[in-house]
Each structure stands twice: as C-alpha cells, then as structure tokens.
Amino acid sequence: MKVTNSVFTLILTSLFITSSVGCFGLVPMRESLELMRGEPIIEKIDEKTNISYTFQTAQSEVYQNSTNFEVSESVSELIIYVRVSMPDPLDLSQQIRELIYDTTGVNVSTLSQEARYVHVKIKNPNGEIFYEKLASESIEPVVEVHRPPLTPGTWILEVEARGYGFNIFEVVEAEDNFAAIITVTSECVKFSEEDCQIEE
Secondary structure: OHHHHHHHHHHHHHHHHHHHHHHHHHHHHHHHHHHHHOOOEEEEEEEEEEEEEEOOOOOOEEEEEEEEEEEOOOEEEEEEEEEEEOOOHHHOOHHHHHHHHHHHOOOHHHHOOOOOEEEEEEEOOOOOEEEEEEEOOOEEEEEEEEOOOOOOEEEEEEEEEEEOEEEEOOOEEEEOEEEEEEEEEEEEEEOOOOOOOOOO
C-alpha cells in the first residue's frame, strides 16, 4: 500500500508542477528556440524589370511596350538605368552609303532627317509620373538611385521609341537600340536557408 501511495503522490506532484509552470515555461522554451535559429542576417534581394529593343528594319518603325513591377514597404532602393544608342548615318563613308543603297534601296542620308527617339516613363501606383526621360540621340547610360519613401503597390514602366537599323553582311551595322532597366532592392531578415526565397 505504501508503494501505491508513493507512486500516486509522485504522479500528482508531477501534474501539479507541469500545470503550474504555464506561461513561465514558454519563456525558456522561446529563448532556446531563438538560440537554435542563430543570428539573423539582412539579405538584399534584387528584382529586375527590363525593356530593351534593337531596331532591325531599314525603314523607320515605332516600338511600344509596358510592364509592371512591384514595390513593397521592404524596398530599400529603386535603381533606374537608361541607355540609348542611335548611330548617325552621316558618319558612314560615301562608299558605305552607296553599298547600303545598292543592297537595300535605302538612302541613308534621308534617315538622319527622320524622327528618332526613345521616351521612357515610370508611373507610381497613383498614376503619377515618377521618372521621365526623352532622348533623340545617343546618350551615355543614366543611372538614378531612389530610396524610401516610395509608394507601395504596382508601378508601370512604359517605353515608346522610333528608330531604324540595318546590318549588311555583318560588315556595316547601324542599329538604333535602347535599354530601360529597373532594379528593385528589398531587404529580408534571414535566419535559415528557407527564408528570403522568392516564389517564381
């Protein structure tokens, strides 16, 4: 009978101790879990949005395109890169111009008089123009870095351009081309390999 009483007392004591720990037991448990996770690392994630085009027809043509990109509250930088290349056909020698005319029937001298341009616009979620660049000749790459505050939501990159291009036997090449690239950099607190992964 004594053994039974001892076992019964032990069970009751164990139940009492485990039930009375309650919230106090959660604190050490949480602390041990935090230690197991290790030190947090802030990782930067870049998401690029790109509209680029090379004109390949000897006759002037219009190109239009737009695409969306997301800006969240965790964005630390928005980087805008714009490059435009428009070779001047008058820089070509007379012999080359004649070769182009004989091959394609296009008078290169008249091409320089046609309107050629690249118009880049970035609109924020409110529809307001955040950035705008209009180029009618070659420009060195332009890089602008913008930091918060940036309006969270869906932004729009729009490009309208007009140009021409020709490539004769890989010897004579004069192709209007441009690139407009947006890089959105976000910061993520990383504890493990599974953190900070972007769903495709």
